[in-house]
Amino acid sequence: MRLSIYLLLTEGTPGYMDPGLLDQYELTDKSDVYSYGVLLLVILTGQRPVDLRRQPRDQNLVNRCNRLMTQGLFANIIDPILSEAVESPSTLEAMDAVAKLAIKCVSRDGHDRPTMKEVVSELHTIQRKTETSDSKxxxxxxxxxxxxxxxxxxxxxxxxxxxxxxxxxxxxxxxx
Structure with missing residues (x-):
């Protein structure tokens, strides 16, 4: 319930809006996936989706995270406060998996994005792996x-x- 309200509030908000919507004026189910991916990145980074105080190439959070993940700099996107709270390697692996999922969700091409059902399934898989690993x-x-x-x-x-x-x-x- 809270998530759907949040997504409704972010609809049309710069940084959360599907770039395909701007290009083709078409709102699809994959547009919601894009917005959800941005939300995951906001949670992981603790940063705003658009911040004009960042360097020009990094003002858009999606562009920044895409660049850093492509360069293998996962640790550079994680909110330092969140990083400090990590107590096990499996939690760090889960955060990495969520970041990779978020990057898939914010793919520029809507056809390359997973469906929301696939996103939920992947999040459940990540959760199960983390619980199993922590238990072991x-x-x-x-x-x-x-x-x-x-x-x-x-x-x-x-x-x-x-x-x-x-x-x-x-x-x-x-x-x-």
């Missing part, structure tokens, strides 16, 4: 951490005592 990583890490049954009592404020468990890890094993 957590299970692998859990096997490498040994929690001993021995514990000691640790004094807390107010005269209370707390059980302290001995947690030991093999640093070389965790780093893999």
């Amino acid at each position: 990583m957590v299970k692998s890490l859990a096997k490498k951490v040994n929690i001993s049954e021995e514990f000691s009592l640790v004094p807390l404020a107010g005269g209370q005592w707390h059980k302290s468990y001995d947690i030991s890890t093999s640093i070389s094993a965790v780093g893999r």
Whole structure:
């Protein structure tokens, strides 16, 4: 519901509008895919679709992202705040996959864009891969951490005592 309202609000907004609409005056289902691709890029980059404060070749976010992705500079398009929040390699891979999907969505030629059904399917696939990968990583890490049954009592404020468990890890094993 929120997404459809957002897309309605962005209809005709510079930067979100399908360039084919300007060329051929034809609004298609693939025009919505273009707008959705721009929305994904806005989320990933934290930038506006059009920003006249950027260098002339980068004022249009789609052009900027296309150029950087073609040059293999994926990390340069990601919002630094979002980058800092990444906690696992699978999350970074998912962000890369979403960026590649967004680039497909904003293809200049509408025939080269996926359908919205294909976009949704791809997003579900990315989500499943991330969940599976993160789950495997957590299970692998859990096997490498040994929690001993021995514990000691640790004094807390107010005269209370707390059980302290001995947690030991093999640093070389965790780093893999």
